[in-house]
Amino acid sequence: MNNKYKNISVEDKIFYSVINVVMLLSLLAVLIPIIQLVSSSISEPKAVYRGKLC
Amino acid sequence: MKRTLDLQSNIHTKPLKKRILENWDLYLLLIIPVALLLIFSYYPMFGLQIAFRKFNASGGIWGSPWVGLDNFKRLFTTNKIVQVFINTIRISGYQILVEPIVTVTFALMLNAVFSSRYKRLVQTISYMPHFISTVVMVGILRQILNNRIGIYAIVCEQLGINAVDVWSLPEAFPHLFVWSIIWQNLGWNSIIYIAALSSVELELYEAAEIDGASRFKRLLYIDFPTILPTFAVLFILKVGSMMSIGYEQVLLMQTPLNLMYSEIISTYSYKIALEQSSDYSLGTAISLFNSVINLVLIYIANKLSKKISGIGLW
Numbered sequence: 196m197n198n199k200y201k202n203i204s205v206e207d208k209i210f211y212s213v214i215n216v217v218m219l220l221s222l223l224a225v226l227i228p229i230i231q232l233v234s235s236s237i238s239e240p241k242a243v244y245r246g247k248l249c
Numbered sequence: 250m251k252r253t254l255d256l257q258s259n260i261h262t263k264p265l266k267k268r269i270l271e272n273w274d275l276y277l278l279l280i281i282p283v284a285l286l287l288i289f290s291y292y293p294m295f296g297l298q299i300a301f302r303k304f305n306a307s308g309g310i311w312g313s314p315w316v317g318l319d320n321f322k323r324l325f326t327t328n329k330i331v332q333v334f335i336n337t338i339r340i341s342g343y344q345i346l347v348e349p350i351v352t353v354t355f356a357l358m359l360n361a362v363f364s365s366r367y368k369r370l371v372q373t374i375s376y377m378p379h380f381i382s383t384v385v386m387v388g389i390l391r392q393i394l395n396n397r398i399g400i401y402a403i404v405c406e407q408l409g410i411n412a413v414d415v416w417s418l419p420e421a422f423p424h425l426f427v428w429s430i431i432w433q434n435l436g437w438n439s440i441i442y443i444a445a446l447s448s449v450e451l452e453l454y455e456a457a458e459i460d461g462a463s464r465f466k467r468l469l470y471i472d473f474p475t476i477l478p479t480f481a482v483l484f485i486l487k488v489g490s491m492m493s494i495g496y497e498q499v500l501l502m503q504t505p506l507n508l509m510y511s512e513i514i515s516t517y518s519y520k521i522a523l524e525q526s527s528d529y530s531l532g533t534a535i536s537l538f539n540s541v542i543n544l545v546l547i548y549i550a551n552k553l554s555k556k557i558s559g560i561g562l563w
Contacts, residue, residue, distance in 0.1 A: 207464045211363045218362060218371045221355065224432065225374055227400070228389045232381075235392070 300534040313530075320534035329517065337513040340499075341491045344427045348438070349484055351431050356442035357472055361464060372443070375436025387501040390429050391416070419510040426502060426511075445479045446472055481560040489547025492539045514539050 203211075234243045269276050295310070300320055302313040324330060355375075362368040378386070394401045396412040405412035415421045449471060457467050496515035503511045514535060522532025547562075555561035 204463065210361070210464050214358050214361050215363075215367070217358055218367070221435070222371055222374055225378055225436070228393055228432075229377060229381075231392065231400070232385065232389050 297533060297537055299530050300537045302530060304530045304533075316530075320530045321538065323531055324534050324538065329512070332509070333512050333514055333517045336510055337492055337494065337515075339510075340423050340426060340513060341494050343423050344430065344494070345484075345487050345491060347427055348431055348434075349480065349487065352435060352438045353442060353476065353480060355435055356439040356446065356476070357468055359439065360443060360446045360472060361468055372436065375439070377436070378433045379437035381433065383495075383497045384501060386429065386433055387498060390425070390502075394425070416504055417506045419507045422502070422507045422510040426499065429502075430498070441479060441483070442476050445476045449475050477558070478560050481554050481558050482562065485547065485550045485554050485562055488550035489543055491546050492542050 231243060238247075263271075299310055299313065301315060301317060302310070303316045303319070304310070304313045308314075359368060359371060359375075362371065381389070393399045394415050396402050396405075396414045401415075402412045415425065453471050454467060457471060462470070492514060494513055494515060496513070496519050499511055499513055499516050500519070503516065518532045518535035518539070521535065522529050551561045551563065
């Protein structure tokens, strides 16, 4: 994969970087609420609000 | 293969009875879906007649007196109905315009991810919200957007902005509703586009690459035209259900403060028929009127799509 990535043009590298960042943001947008949901299910929801698990 | 070719050549050349006898096994398979359609889609339509009757539970559907179009006259003289229609069109129009664009963009971008492992990870995680029930989803939304203890409050605090209570802002309702639906169904809805993108012939990419096309150009001139027919079909179907926004989520997100923007046809008919006055006839009249509008819309959308792109459902 690394060799393949080295052979691509700068324009494509920028394109792939933008895609990766957008995908990472969408990943976080899905994961954060789900993690909060799971945390609230196994812990005290008020503690989760404070960033703790108990 | 030969059977398929035979079937294709037989279409409309032999009488129906002969075709059924020749392909009885295939027609046998049709019995289950046709029976399901008749029992669950057509049989309940007998109940639609209560839109033209003054329904009373003791008389039942057949024993209730006919009132003609009285229920529809009542519907159009209700003060709230104009606001309810405007709200429904506002929310569904917003959803129809934004959701497909976001989904197509996501599918195109996902398809362009360089690393296949990262692509699979994003794809799998983006499906997850689809399996969360509406009640839980609204619960998450209320937690996150709580202006005192939610993530939204924390972010606003970090930025030094005063966190406004978005649940008390009526004009925020369409945005909350549409974007929460997009969040929940983005990954799932993109499956069909990703499947369409997988049918692109590799030779096309190779030829474009040799001609010096960048990855963005390949996305624009190969990937995008590939999913256009799928997009058109899904768009027509979406327009056909424009007036039928699911009532569960709206009902769960409604507060007395946002009713001015959140009362839509489905929640209004639900309340009329089952909550406030148990007026089943008026509730059915509202739903029937809604379905007629949907039917007209799907017909117009299909005509337009056929005229513009040559792609239609029928």
